[in-house]
Amino acid sequence: MDSRETFDLKVTINTLNTGRLARHFMLVFVPLAAMTMVMAGLVFTVNLSHLHNEIRDREMAKAENALMAVENALYAAVSDIRFLTHDEDLLGYVEDPNDQQRGRLERTFIAFSAAKRSYDQIRFIDGEGVEKVRVDLAGHVPISVPEDQLQNKSDRYYFTDAVGLNEGQVFLSKMDLNVERGAVELPYKPMIRLVSPVILWGERWGVVALNYRAVELLGHIRRTFASRESEGYLLNAKGQWLVGPSRDVEWSFMFGRDERFETQFPDAWKARSDRPVQVLTQDGLFTIV
Numbered sequence: 001m002d003s004r005e006t007f008d009l010k011v012t013i014n015t016l017n018t019g020r021l022a023r024h025f026m027l028v029f030v031p032l033a034a035m036t037m038v039m040a041g042l043v044f045t046v047n048l049s050h051l052h053n054e055i056r057d058r059e060m061a062k063a064e065n066a067l068m069a070v071e072n073a074l075y076a077a078v079s080d081i082r083f084l085t086h087d088e089d090l091l092g093y094v095e096d097p098n099d100q101q102r103g104r105l106e107r108t109f110i111a112f113s114a115a116k117r118s119y120d121q122i123r124f125i126d127g128e129g130v131e132k133v134r135v136d137l138a139g140h141v142p143i144s145v146p147e148d149q150l151q152n153k154s155d156r157y158y159f160t161d162a163v164g165l166n167e168g169q170v171f172l173s174k175m176d177l178n179v180e181r182g183a184v185e186l187p188y189k190p191m192i193r194l195v196s197p198v199i200l201w202g203e204r205w206g207v208v209a210l211n212y213r214a215v216e217l218l219g220h221i222r223r224t225f226a227s228r229e230s231e232g233y234l235l236n237a238k239g240q241w242l243v244g245p246s247r248d249v250e251w252s253f254m255f256g257r258d259e260r261f262e263t264q265f266p267d268a269w270k271a272r273s274d275r276p277v278q279v280l281t282q283d284g285l286f287t288i289v
Helices: 018-032 039-086 086-096 097-115 155-162 213-227 265-269
Strands: 008-016 120-126 131-138 141-144 190-200 203-212 230-236 241-243 277-281 282-287
Touching: 018 203, 039 097, 039 213, 039 277, 039 282, 086 097, 086 120, 086 190, 086 203, 086 265, 097 120, 097 131, 097 141, 097 213, 155 190, 155 203, 213 230, 213 241, 265 277
Parallel strands: none
Antiparallel strands: 008 230, 008 282, 120 131, 120 203, 131 141, 190 203, 230 241, 277 282
């Protein structure tokens, strides 16, 4: 995946600290029967160690499964946008932007939206940053936005960062909430924007932009995390909550609040790595991938 910005999420699972409860039990239990229960204590310790290994393996598998879901969704979306940037109806429109060609491109976007049902918006934005063709997914129905409602996006980061990319490169935005006309859209629409340049005969004509609906992906991650024994979190590269311990802290960065995993779990945050890692802190066993 060739991208100017690294798309960086951290999947974190915190196993509720059953290990701390077990240690507390042994501290109380062993002195009371130190002479008569030595062998039982040794067996218990071995079994507990085996149980800890099972927990570690289970939580690592759960975290990697969640991360794989994110990666699979992104690879599929990258494949989709590369297909659209080379679509013959799009290239026909940029060569000759008349009403007939525009209608063909609209129909292509509508058919693509209906088939995929993963994109809140599919847009062609010209080299000046002006939306030329846009199809929104309203519920499950794709609708072409009238020309008089199309907007200038020349100042949006996803346009400025993508318009200068080379052919085949894809800009992946951070995951955030969709904003329309300066306000966070309600109900919340978690989005990942994919933007790739349209280049024909060596000339830049604009970009294709996809707004990937992340709500189903987040729902899958929540279901993967669902457990009485552990909690799962999804963080962005800054450690801000996308899926958090409560809905109150999720997306707080969209509203001027800086709630971070690091503040609540500093020891686990320090242990993060480019590779999967597990760390046991006073708050529990953290599995970070």
